[in-house]
Amino acid sequence: MSTPGSTLTSQEVVDIVRTTNYGTWRFQKSWNPLHIVDAKDCTITDGNGKQYLDFSSQLMCSNLGHKNPAVIASIAAQAEELAYAMPGYATTCRAELSKLLLEILPPSLNKFFFTTSGTDANEAAFKIARMYTGKTKIIARYRSYHGSTAGSIAATGDPRRWAMEPRGKQQGVIFAPEVNCYRCPIKHTYPACGIACADYLEHMIRNESDVAAVLVEPIVGTNGVLVPPEEYMPKLRKICDEYGVLLIADEVMTGWGRTGKWFAMEHWGVVPDILTTAKGITSAYVPLGLCATSEKIGAFFQDHYFSHGHTYEAHPMTLAPAVATINEMRRLNLVDRSAELAPYVEAKLRELKAKHPSVGDVRGKGLFWAVELVKNQTTKEPFNTYSDKVSGTPLLVDQIAGKCMADGVIIQAWVSHFVVAPPLIVTREEIDRGIATLDKHLALADALVEPDRAREVSFDFNLVTSTSATSDS
Known part of the structure; x- marks a missing residue:
């Protein structure tokens, strides 16, 4: 698919950008950026015409939604x-x-x-x-x-x-x-x-x-x-x-x-x-x-x-x-709307935690929430740490986010948690869709949960940092 007003195909756009630009906070060899051609309200459209729910306001910044x-x-x-x-x-x-x-x-x-x-x-x-x-x-x-x-x-x-x-x-x-x-x-x-x-x-x-x-x-x-x-x-x-x-x-x-x-x-x-x-x-x-x-x-x-x-x-x-x-x-009235939708989002995320043994914690305020994954809810040991990221080890949250994207939901994830932060104009139906998609693919993490064990797990909690290219100031 060609970009409107351009003779470049979508794949050519990706290839040129990937070859000539730096992808931030990552190994360059693994960067395969999505070609975005349009965005409106809470929806993003790629170069092939596929639409995605923007469930994290891109970099937690598009609070008003797109194309206001x-x-x-x-x-x-x-x-x-x-x-x-x-x-x-x-x-x-x-x-x-x-x-x-x-x-x-x-x-x-x-x-x-x-x-x-x-x-x-x-x-x-x-x-x-x-x-x-x-x-x-x-x-x-x-x-x-x-x-x-x-x-x-x-x-x-x-x-x-x-x-x-x-x-x-x-x-x-x-x-x-x-x-x-x-x-x-x-x-x-x-x-x-x-x-x-x-x-x-x-x-x-x-x-x-x-x-x-x-x-x-x-x-x-x-x-x-x-x-x-x-x-x-x-x-x-x-x-x-x-x-x-x-x-x-x-x-x-x-x-x-x-x-x-x-x-x-x-x-x-x-x-x-x-x-x-x-x-x-x-x-x-x-x-x-x-x-x-x-x-x-x-x-x-x-x-x-x-x-x-x-x-x-x-x-x-x-x-x-x-x-x-x-x-x-x-x-x-978006500030009040954020506050009013908070209990609805929280209830949905609490249901995720109750349902999935891989969800260790959910927390947040307004339309700003995290879903943290753990191997074991008692020890709170994560599946991955920042050391895995810098060594190039595939991260479980990235795999799950990739499956969500394939189903048309973009959610920011890094190291050990997901960030749920849709535009403040989001509808309840869009919230339901985003959380349902995450719910579906958390099965991948559930399958890797370790059984409870009565031992002290020793690791550096300071390395359990969910840092991200998505948190650029």
């Missing part, structure tokens, strides 16, 4: 009006977006720096935190992904930073235990633990000099969709305030209605000092990121030099579709 007419029109209109203006100028779309952000961001986050990606937004956050505090170190967590540029990959806790480790060690980042009540890295049990993972982080601050900020994903993204207990964020906020450390919330994936709130930190009534986001801010129609800071940080730079910037900061072609995206989310 209002967003498309805003891109065309902005191109006609003003395609580019350097960052030192004011533009109408810049003012309009800033005004909307003041309405929907957590209170007091009222000074903005616009970027072209989530990783750029985090880079800006690190620089701002260091300029503001005069300190250097950033505390991040092991089960995390914050981007692929030098500073952001250094702050990424998952093993994707390993290849860059010599550079990473120069970036002033240290790592704390993640919040993972299903598989606690410090072997505590909630709620008797008293939120020991936050206490450990306080211990680090007390014993490290020069800590500028603590960086967290409110709900960890493709490293597991790890939802913290209710007490964690308020306790972390209190610790940061007590020691004069800034709290940075990376909402690249959790923002824009994904968890049933505009931003996930709202679930705990906690306002960070800096909030970074991207992805859903334009529903990924154009690349835009945002670094939003508190009023006190903004006031600091009235009399202190703001030493950061880039050519595409506040690019008009990125800002106009963000205005349209916010307006469309409001018109369609």
Whole structure:
């Protein structure tokens, strides 16, 4: 099948891309990309005309669904009006977006720096935190992904930073235990633990000099969709305030209605000092990121030099579709819709866990869920670890995702779990279809489940990281 407007066949497109481009976070020899020619609402169409349910919003970013007419029109209109203006100028779309952000961001986050990606937004956050505090170190967590540029990959806790480790060690980042009540890295049990993972982080601050900020994903993204207990964020906020450390919330994936709130930190009534986001801010129609800071940080730079910037900061072609995206989310009431559909999705996924011995845990909020596979529900031993990925060992979740794709459902899977995160416009019928397809192919994992055994399984839980090319900031 030829692409409309092109003489290339679908196979020629794949061959050229595969030969001349790098596939991210993978061995190149195994890359066989799907040729996509169209997408509308929750459906993706490939070069052969086959349609797929987009059950993970591509990279957990197409929150509004595909081909929204209002967003498309805003891109065309902005191109006609003003395609580019350097960052030192004011533009109408810049003012309009800033005004909307003041309405929907957590209170007091009222000074903005616009970027072209989530990783750029985090880079800006690190620089701002260091300029503001005069300190250097950033505390991040092991089960995390914050981007692929030098500073952001250094702050990424998952093993994707390993290849860059010599550079990473120069970036002033240290790592704390993640919040993972299903598989606690410090072997505590909630709620008797008293939120020991936050206490450990306080211990680090007390014993490290020069800590500028603590960086967290409110709900960890493709490293597991790890939802913290209710007490964690308020306790972390209190610790940061007590020691004069800034709290940075990376909402690249959790923002824009994904968890049933505009931003996930709202679930705990906690306002960070800096909030970074991207992805859903334009529903990924154009690349835009945002670094939003508190009023006190903004006031600091009235009399202190703001030493950061880039050519595409506040690019008009990125800002106009963000205005349209916010307006469309409001018109369609998608934040409330995400919250309203959450119990329905959870119930369906709980049924999967009850039915399949290979499902160890399901967890999430809003329309952001993980289904984690294990060999044994008692020991929680996974089928694969990150070591399998980097050695090229075929991963069980990839095999299952491949079978789902053959049945017309695209679901993101990596190392030991699947991410269920459809566009916020998804229907109940589409939810049923996606989960039913996963249900069908979990039989492959069930057949490999090991019988219960009364022995201690020893392996490094930190390597059980569901990292992914799909979690690019």
